[in-house]
Amino acid sequence: MSIPTADSAAGQAVKAADRAHVFHSWSAQALIDPLAVAGAEGSYFWDYDGNRYLDFSSQLVNTNIGHQHPKVVAAIQEQAAKLCTIAPGFAVESRSEAARLIAERTPGDLDKIFFTNGGAEANENAIRLARLHTGRQKVLATYRSYHGATANAIALTGDPRRWANETGVSGVVHFWGPYAYRSNFHAENEAQECERALRHLEELIAFEGPGTVAAVILETVVGTAGILIPPPGYLAGVREICDRHGIVFILDEVMAGFGRTGEWFAADHWGVTPDLLTFAKGVNSGYVPLGGVAISAEIAATFAERPFPGGLTYSGHPLACASAVATINTMAEEGIVENAKHIGETVLGPGLRELAERHPSIGEVRGLGVFWALDLVKDRATREPLVPYNASGAANAPMAELAAACKQRGLWPFVNMNRFHAVPPCTVTEEEAKAGLAVLDEVLSLTDAHTV
Numbered sequence: 001m002s003i004p005t006a007d008s009a010a011g012q013a014v015k016a017a018d019r020a021h022v023f024h025s026w027s028a029q030a031l032i033d034p035l036a037v038a039g040a041e042g043s044y045f046w047d048y049d050g051n052r053y054l055d056f057s058s059q060l061v062n063t064n065i066g067h068q069h070p071k072v073v074a075a076i077q078e079q080a081a082k083l084c085t086i087a088p089g090f091a092v093e094s095r096s097e098a099a100r101l102i103a104e105r106t107p108g109d110l111d112k113i114f115f116t117n118g119g120a121e122a123n124e125n126a127i128r129l130a131r132l133h134t135g136r137q138k139v140l141a142t143y144r145s146y147h148g149a150t151a152n153a154i155a156l157t158g159d160p161r162r163w164a165n166e167t168g169v170s171g172v173v174h175f176w177g178p179y180a181y182r183s184n185f186h187a188e189n190e191a192q193e194c195e196r197a198l199r200h201l202e203e204l205i206a207f208e209g210p211g212t213v214a215a216v217i218l219e220t221v222v223g224t225a226g227i228l229i230p231p232p233g234y235l236a237g238v239r240e241i242c243d244r245h246g247i248v249f250i251l252d253e254v255m256a257g258f259g260r261t262g263e264w265f266a267a268d269h270w271g272v273t274p275d276l277l278t279f280a281k282g283v284n285s286g287y288v289p290l291g292g293v294a295i296s297a298e299i300a301a302t303f304a305e306r307p308f309p310g311g312l313t314y315s316g317h318p319l320a321c322a323s324a325v326a327t328i329n330t331m332a333e334e335g336i337v338e339n340a341k342h343i344g345e346t347v348l349g350p351g352l353r354e355l356a357e358r359h360p361s362i363g364e365v366r367g368l369g370v371f372w373a374l375d376l377v378k379d380r381a382t383r384e385p386l387v388p389y390n391a392s393g394a395a396n397a398p399m400a401e402l403a404a405a406c407k408q409r410g411l412w413p414f415v416n417m418n419r420f421h422a423v424p425p426c427t428v429t430e431e432e433a434k435a436g437l438a439v440l441d442e443v444l445s446l447t448d449a450h451t452v
Contacts, residue, residue, distance in 0.1 A: 003046050004038060011036040011048025025149075026161070040067035043425050043432045045412070053407070056424050056436045057414035061223065061255050061371075062281035065327050065336060066427040072287055075326030079319050088115075088315040098321035101328045102283070102294065105264040108273030110294035114308075115316035119254030119280035120148025122291040123217070126276045127152050128310055129295065130215035130248035133302045138208060140201070140216045142177035144225040147217065147252055156217055159225050160390045175204050177218065179228050181364045181375060182383065190231040198237040210245040215276075220266035223255035224416055227373035229366055235272040242275075248299070250276045254291065255371075258282030259331060259426040262341030262369030269368065275299055282426075284327045290320035331426070340369040340426035347430050348372050348422055351437040361386060361447035372422040379452045385418035386447055398450045405443040411436055 014036040024032060038048045043066055046052040058064065065072060079094055086092055099113040114129075116122045127139055141147065143158035154162055155170035176184040178197040185196035205213055216238060222228035235251075242249040251274040256266035260282055263269055267277070276299065280291030314320075331337055344367065352372055356362040363377035376386040376399075387396050399415050406413040414421040420440070424433060 003050060003052055006050035007038070007048050011038065014048070042066045042068075043428050051410070053410055053412040054424070054432060054436055054439075055412050056406075056422055057412050058370075058423050058425050059286065060281070061260070061414065061421075061423045062286040064259050064282035064340075064426040065285040065331060066425040069285070069327075069330060069427075071330045072284065072323050072326045075322045076287060076319055079322035083318050085314075086318060088311060088313075092316075092318055092321075094318045094321040094325060095316040098316070098324040098328075101325060102279070102292070105328070106277055106294040107265060107267050107271075109297045110273070110277055111297065112295040112300040114293045114295060115321070116280070116291040116293070116312060117289045117314055117317075117320075118148075118291040119252075119278065120150040120153040120291075121312065122254065122278035122280055122293050123147045123153045123156060123250075123252060124150045125310055126217070126250050126278050126293045127156070127215065129276060129293065129299055129308070130250065132309075133299045134214045134246065134248060136212055136214035137171045138173055138213045139171060140173050140175055140204065140208075140213060142218065142222070143174050144177060144179060144222055144228060145219055145252075146224040147219075148254075173204065173208055175201055177222065177228070178231050178234050179226070180231065181366075191233075194231040194234045194237065197231075197234060198241065201238065202241055205241065205245060205247070210247070213245065213247050215248040215250050216242055217250040217252060219252045219254075219256065221256040221261055221368065221371060223371075226375070226416075226419060227367050227371055227421060229368060230270070232270075235267070235270045239272050239274075248276060249274045250278065252278050254278055254280045255282075258327075259337040259340045260369055260371045260423075262337065262344050264337055266368070282327075284320060284323040285425075287323045287327075288317065288320040289314075290317070290324055334427075336426050339428075343424075343428055343430065343433050344369040344372070347433040348437070351434065352422060355437065355441055355444065358441070359444040359448050360451045361444060367422070370422075370424055370426055370428060374420040374422070376418045376420065376447055378450060386450060387418050389417060391417070398447055401446050402443055405446055406439060409439045409442065411439040 036048050044052050102113050103111045141156040145158040147153045147156040154165040155172045178193045180190050180193040187193035187196055253265050257279045275296045277294040284290050352365045356365050361376050362374050364375040378384045387399050403413050403415045414423055
């Protein structure tokens with residue numbers, strides 16, 4: 001891998017134009033200092049000063065196939081030369097082939113694909129499909145969740161980004177999903193956590209009125225809110241509850257899908273088929289914006305002779321779909337899903353658990369594939385989080401210090417609240433994963449200093 005010669009002046013010009021004109025998401029504009037990125041390849045990206053970073057964030061947990069994979073880049077170039085864009089109402093090769101490849105890999109009979117521009121719009125349209133199919137309005141979602149930033153998607157979201165966006169008329173009801181390490185049900189083990197979490201959902205549905213509930217939506221593995229692995233039997237239990245009450249079961253695989261957990265879809269770990277499955281991110285590693293909803297035969301039949309009242313100008317965009325075709329085919333040809341599983345089982349999982357033996361600030365290690373979290377604590381006995389929920393400013397200093405120390409050592413981290421997420425690309429090598437763990441081992445001494 002070659003890094004271009006440093007060009008600090010070019011980097012300063014990029015930064016100046018950004019600061020003058022770009023309005024950044026989720027940010028107080030005067031308080032941010034975005035890094036000017038000059039290029040990327042594989043598991044790395046670099047700035048204009050020649051500093052290289054091992055991307056342990058996969059950007060926003062989406063570059064599953066790594067940066068600048070030549071087969072995907074070539075597919076985009078080839079499609080651009082052939083047909084850059086066409087309206088969604090036409091049948092075109094890249095769109096048809098992307099839909100076929102996705103449908104081949106989704107569980108059960110999820111064989112119809114509605115394309116969107118990203119994950120938020122996928123969840124938005126899944127909710128629309130569920131409400132129209134059932135004739136009901138309420139949707140149940142967990143508190144520990146993130147589903148996107150459009151109107152319904154942010155209402156579904158449980159994390160604090162919802163607060164400033166609430167309207168009070170969304171029809172969304174939140175509930176507690178399973179999280180045995182910080183159980184809301186006073187469970188003593190995973191089996192109790194599963195049983196009590198399912199009972200909680202059952203009681204909530206009873207009190208909300210089963211005939212009013214259109215859908216239950218879950219991240220198959222909760223992503224940004226903690227990489228929470230559902231206990232055995234939980235997803236099957238939710239499936240049974242939904243079936244009994246005629247409720248649509250939606251799995252949000254925007255972050256967990258396309259190899260991230262060591263399977264094509266996280267649902268494959270538990271053998272559960274939802275009625276709707278949403279995806280984005282890893283479907284083409286974000287090379288061109290793309291998301292979608294995989295739809296069951298029963299729900300698709302609802303709209304056989306009844307128009308679906310939704311659509312997007314760029315739904316199934318040819319460039320995006322061509323990149324998805326190349327991504328999926330390359331992942332299959334190069335064993336990338338299998339690599340993610342291997343790295344999780346032999347490097348990241350064991351390596352993170354070894355770190356937990358040495359660092360008292362690690363309360364719990366959890367994950368699958370290349371989708372891992374360290375739950376950082378002040379006190380292992382009480383499990384008090386290293387920083388308070390939704391901390392900012394001085395209260396969040398220990399996590400900010402950890403992130404800064406990682407970057408100084410060439411490791412780009414993903415941190416959220418009191419957690420460090422180890423989420424490199426699915427193409428990460430054993431050597432790269434071990435290099436990331438070595439940096440993490442060094443910087444965790446900083447969080448250890450805040451423990452009791």
